[in-house]
Amino acid sequence: xxxxxxxxxxxxxxxxxxxxxxxxxxxxxxxxxxxxxxxxxxxxxxxxxxxxxxxxxxxxxxxxxxxxxxxxxxxxxxxxxxxxxxxxxxxxxxxxxxxxxxxxxxxxxxxxxxxxxxxxxxxxxxxxxxxxxxxxxxxxxxxxxxxxxxxxxxxxxxxxxxxxxxxxxxxxxxxxxxxxxxxxx
Amino acid sequence: xxxxxxxxxxxxxxxxxxxxxxxxxxxxxxxxxxxxxxxxxxxxxxxxxxxxxxxxxxxxxxxxxxxxxxxxxxxxxxxxxxxxxxxxxxxxxxxxxxxxxxxxxxxxxxxxxxxxxxxxxxxxxxxxxxxxxxxxxxxxxxxxxxxxxxxxxxxxxxxxxxxxxxxxxxxxxxxxxxxxxxxxxxxxxxxxxxxxxxxxxxxxxxxxxxxxxxxxxxxxxxxxxxxxxxx
Numbered sequence: 001x002x003x004x005x006x007x008x009x010x011x012x013x014x015x016x017x018x019x020x021x022x023x024x025x026x027x028x029x030x031x032x033x034x035x036x037x038x039x040x041x042x043x044x045x046x047x048x049x050x051x052x053x054x055x056x057x058x059x060x061x062x063x064x065x066x067x068x069x070x071x072x073x074x075x076x077x078x079x080x081x082x083x084x085x086x087x088x089x090x091x092x093x094x095x096x097x098x099x100x101x102x103x104x105x106x107x108x109x110x111x112x113x114x115x116x117x118x119x120x121x122x123x124x125x126x127x128x129x130x131x132x133x134x135x136x137x138x139x140x141x142x143x144x145x146x147x148x149x150x151x152x153x154x155x156x157x158x159x160x161x162x163x164x165x166x167x168x169x170x171x172x173x174x175x176x177x178x179x180x181x182x183x184x185x
Numbered sequence: 186x187x188x189x190x191x192x193x194x195x196x197x198x199x200x201x202x203x204x205x206x207x208x209x210x211x212x213x214x215x216x217x218x219x220x221x222x223x224x225x226x227x228x229x230x231x232x233x234x235x236x237x238x239x240x241x242x243x244x245x246x247x248x249x250x251x252x253x254x255x256x257x258x259x260x261x262x263x264x265x266x267x268x269x270x271x272x273x274x275x276x277x278x279x280x281x282x283x284x285x286x287x288x289x290x291x292x293x294x295x296x297x298x299x300x301x302x303x304x305x306x307x308x309x310x311x312x313x314x315x316x317x318x319x320x321x322x323x324x325x326x327x328x329x330x331x332x333x334x335x336x337x338x339x340x341x342x343x344x345x346x347x348x349x350x351x352x353x354x355x356x357x358x359x360x361x362x363x364x365x366x367x368x369x370x371x372x373x374x375x376x377x378x379x380x381x382x383x384x385x386x387x388x389x390x391x392x393x394x395x396x397x398x399x400x401x402x403x404x405x406x407x408x409x410x411x412x413x414x415x416x
Contacts (some may be wrong), residue, residue: 001263006400007374008189009351010197010365011336014282018274018300018336024284026240026298030233035224058202065286071217071344079220088222110216118217122349125199127190127368129349131209146212155207174203184209185218185345 008129011122013065020067020092036090039070039104044086046075046105050167051134055098055121058175062098066123067091068172070102072116077108106136114144116159121172131183134170135160146183155181188374196364198325218345224270226304233302236273236315240298247297249278249316251392254352254380258309258339261403265309271399272302272338273313280321280331289321314392320359332359332366341401352397353379 016024022034040046055063070089073079080086087107091100107115117134133146137160141147150156158180161168172180192204232239237247258266276282276299279291283299297316305311318333334351341347353360353375360366360375369375377400386394 002261003259003263003398003400004188004373004377005261005402006348006350006377006398007369007371008348009336009369009378010199011338011349012351013286014274014284015336015338015349017282017284017298018272018338021298021300026283026300029240029298029300030230030302035228058206061202063203069347071221073217079217080222083223085222085224113215113217118344120344120347123203125197125201125203127192127194127197127200127204129347130205146210149210149212175206179205179207181207182205182209184211185214 008127010124010127011067013124015065015067015122016092019090023092036069036088039089039102040086044074044105048103048105051102051104051161051170052167053100053170053172055093055172056174063123063174064093064095064098066093066098066121068093068100069120071118072104073107073110075105075108077110112143112145114141114147115139131185132172132180133159133183136168137162150181188369188371190368190370194364194368197368214345219343221340221342221344223268224304229302229304234313236297236299236301236313239301241296245296247277247316248294252317253312253314253386253392253394254335254397255310255312255386255394256396256398258305258311258399258401260401266341266401267305267307267309269305269340269342270302271305271311272300273335274300275315275318275335276321278316278319280319291319291321317354325364329364330359332357332363337399339399339401346401348401350378350399354395355379355381
C-alpha cells in the first residue's frame with residue numbers, strides 16, 4: 001500500500017514557540033533547555049569555528065521569524081557515527097536583524113563532496129522548507145559535484161561562506177539578485 | 186508522491202517575497218541526506234506531550250475543549266517511522282498565540298504555553314493532549330481567518346524527510362477559504378491534513394479524540410535499504 005505524503009504547510013510566524021520555546025518567551029519550558037543549542041559536545045575533536053549571517057527576503061528585509069536547522073559530518077567525515085544528535089543544531093534568528101550564530105567544528109569532506117554544513121530554513125511565507133549548504137572559501141571545493149553543477153559564479157558564491165578573521169560569514173537570500181541556491185534533496 | 190505546495194502562492198501574501206525565483210537544484214541523496222539526528226526518550230519529560238498541563242500552574246489546567254490527537258507517523262509505503270521526534274505548537278482556545286508579536290484581542294491563558302513534543306513508539310504511534318485551538322484573523326490583505334490548526338514538526342530517519350506541516354479539523358468551514366491551506370491546491374492533500382473525529386477513542390465525560398496520521402516521503406529510507414545497508 002502506498003500513501004500520499006503529508007503536504008508541507010508553512011511553519012508560520014510562530015515556529016519559535018514550538019521549536020525554540022525559551023527563545024519565544026515560554027519561560028523554563030522543557031527545563032529551560034533549547035533543543036539543538038549545541039552542535040557538538042564541547043570535547044568533540046576538530047577545528048572549532050563560528051559561522052554567522054542573516055536571512056533576507058526578496059526586498060532585502062530581514063526574515064526575523066525564521067528558524068534554521070543545521071546538519072553536518074564530524075571532523076572525520078561521518079554523520080553522527082554513534083547515533084544521537086551530534087552534528088545537528090537549531091537556531092531562531094534574532095528578532096531585529098534576523099541574524100544567527102553557529103559555533104561548531106569544521107566538517108571533513110566525504111568522497112568528492114567538499115566540507116559543508118547542510119541548512120534547512122523555515123519561516124512565515126515559506127510553504128516548503130528550503131534546503132541549502134554552507135561551503136567554505138578556504139577549503140578545497142573544486143571537485144564537489146554540487147558546486148560543479150552550478151555555472152553562474154554569482155549563484156555558486158551564494159553557497160560559499162567567506163572567512164573573516166576567526167569566523168565565517170554566510171547570508172541567506174530567499175529571492176532576488178543574490179538569491180541563494182536551494183536544493184531538491 | 187508529494188503534493189507539496191509551490192513556493193510562490195500569491196494569495197498567501199507572505200510567499201511573494203520569500204519564494205525563490207530559481208528552480209531548486211536537484212541532487213542525488215548522499216550519506217548526509219539519508220542520515221539524520223536521533224533523540225532518545227530520555228529527552229522527553231512526562232508532561233511534554235500534554236499541552237493542557239505542561240505550562241500550567243500546579244493543579245491548574247488550560248481553558249478550552251479538551252481533546253486528544255493521535256495517529257501514526259508512516260512513510261509512503263505505510264511503514265511505521267518509530268522513535269522520531271514530533272513537536273507541536275498552536276494558539277490557545279481563543280485563537281491567541283503566546284508570542285510578543287501576536288496582538289490579537291483574544292486573551293492569553295496563563296495556564297497555556299502552546300507547545301509540546303513526543304517521540305513515536307516502535308509502531309510509529311504518537312498521541313498528545315491539548316485544548317482545541319481557536320480560529321483567528323490574520324493580516325493577508327483581506328478578511329482572512331485561519332481554520333483551527335495545530336503545527337507539526339516531524340523528523341524522519343533521514344535529513345531529506347524533515348517536514349513541517351499543519352493539522353486541521355474535520356468540518357472546519359474555514360478550510361476551503363484559507364489561502365495557506367489552499368496553497369496545496371490538491372483536494373487529496375487537504376484531506377490528508379485533516380484530522381477526523383474518532384469516537385472509538387473518545388473518553389466519555391472526558392475528552393474527544395481526533396485521529397491524524399503523518400506521512401513522510403519514503404525515498405530516503407528506500408534508498409537507505411537498497412544502497413547502504415546492503416553494502
